[in-house]
Amino acid sequence: MADTVLFEFLHTEMVAELWAHDPDPGPGGQKMSLSVLEGMGFRVGRALGERLPRETLAFREELDVLKFLCKDLWVAVFQKQMDSLRTNHQGTYVLQDNSFPLLLPMASGLQYLEEAPKFLAFTCGLLRGALCTLGIESVVTASVAALPICKFQVVIPKS
Amino acid sequence: MSRPAHRRPEYHKINKDLFVLTYGALVAQLCKDYEKDEDVNQYLDKMGYGIGTRLVEDFLARSCVGRCHSYSEITDIIAQVAFKMYLGITPSVTCNNSSRNEFSLILDKNPLVEFVEELPAGRSSLCYCNLLCGIIRGALEMVHLAADVTFLQDRLKGDSVTEIGITFLKKRDEKKYRRKK
Numbered sequence: 115m116a117d118t119v120l121f122e123f124l125h126t127e128m129v130a131e132l133w134a135h136d137p138d139p140g141p142g143g144q145k146m147s148l149s150v151l152e153g154m155g156f157r158v159g160r161a162l163g164e165r166l167p168r169e170t171l172a173f174r175e176e177l178d179v180l181k182f183l184c185k186d187l188w189v190a191v192f193q194k195q196m197d198s199l200r201t202n203h204q205g206t207y208v209l210q211d212n213s214f215p216l217l218l219p220m221a222s223g224l225q226y227l228e229e230a231p232k233f234l235a236f237t238c239g240l241l242r243g244a245l246c247t248l249g250i251e252s253v254v255t256a257s258v259a260a261l262p263i264c265k266f267q268v269v270i271p272k273s
Numbered sequence: 274m275s276r277p278a279h280r281r282p283e284y285h286k287i288n289k290d291l292f293v294l295t296y297g298a299l300v301a302q303l304c305k306d307y308e309k310d311e312d313v314n315q316y317l318d319k320m321g322y323g324i325g326t327r328l329v330e331d332f333l334a335r336s337c338v339g340r341c342h343s344y345s346e347i348t349d350i351i352a353q354v355a356f357k358m359y360l361g362i363t364p365s366v367t368c369n370n371s372s373r374n375e376f377s378l379i380l381d382k383n384p385l386v387e388f389v390e391e392l393p394a395g396r397s398s399l400c401y402c403n404l405l406c407g408i409i410r411g412a413l414e415m416v417h418l419a420a421d422v423t424f425l426q427d428r429l430k431g432d433s434v435t436e437i438g439i440t441f442l443k444k445r446d447e448k449k450y451r452r453k454k
Contacts, residue, residue: 118291120328121292125295127320153302154298165290186284190288
């Protein structure tokens with residue numbers, strides 16, 4: 115789908131430019147650059163969340179929401195489902211994608227492992243934003259052991 | 274077997290929206306980072322250029338267009354094939370001069386501004402869609418064509434249409450590497 119290509123190219127350019135944005139980051143600098151990308155993802159995730167089909171929003175449980183993200187949201191955005199979802203049933207969820215499209219263009223394996231977090235920040239924000247629209251406050255982080263496999267960790271604090 | 278999820282029409286729209294919304298978030302972020310409209314415009318153009326240099330390969334792979342023999346043909350392909358493929362619109366093309374190297378793309382619809390009603394306050398010189406100019410310029414450069422690409426008119430600025438001007442520049446002297454005696 116040509117539409118996704120445009121998004122992927124734009125995302126790559128954003129990572130390159132908004133990262134290079136702060137040439138002398140200082141001790142808190144790295145986190146700062148990632149938070150810009152994460153913040154943009156959050157904004158977009160919230161807007162996307164508002165556009166999702168209404169009938170899918172009648173969730174009974176938190177787990178249903180996460181399943182929805184793994185299936186419907188992921189398919190809408192990345193044309194594939196999340197490959198696995200695990201939870202400790204206490205508010206922590208690990209979503210694993212074995213061939214994450216935004217990492218695919220990079221080499222597979224351990225090369226560029228250091229660069230990988232930059233390519234995940236926007237998507238972490240996207241997930242957090244979508245959850246926010248669905249009424250859930252969360253903290254979303256991501257980790258990569260070997261490209262293109264990545265894990266998104268969603269922590270929903272208990273009120 | 275039920276219809277695959279990603280073929281549902283709502284998801285197709287979400288896919289289109291994803292790019293447009295992300296672009297909007299990008300412009301908003303740049304407006305935060307840069308006070309002057311010219312700086313934001315320049316940054317968008319620069320990013321577009323980077324995208325264009327890579328997008329052209331994707332375009333050529335998908336479209337299988339043949340060799341072009343005139344600037345007019347190239348502009349037609351940009352409008353009728355590339356814009357259609359990536360943004361789902363077909364701008365109309367006009368030629369602006371007799372030497373046939375200045376063209377305009379008139380955008381009747383512009384998906385990039387779908388969620389934009391008006392420019393932010395104090396941002397009257399912002400070329401919201403300047404990424405497009407950079408993309409076209411970058412793509413053309415990858416096929417060895419130098420061009421100036423700018424917005425000539427912009428509906429967001431109150432003009433009646435949105436018009437992108439493409440001016441193909443003279444090719445450099447191809448004998449520049451001729452050895453001097």
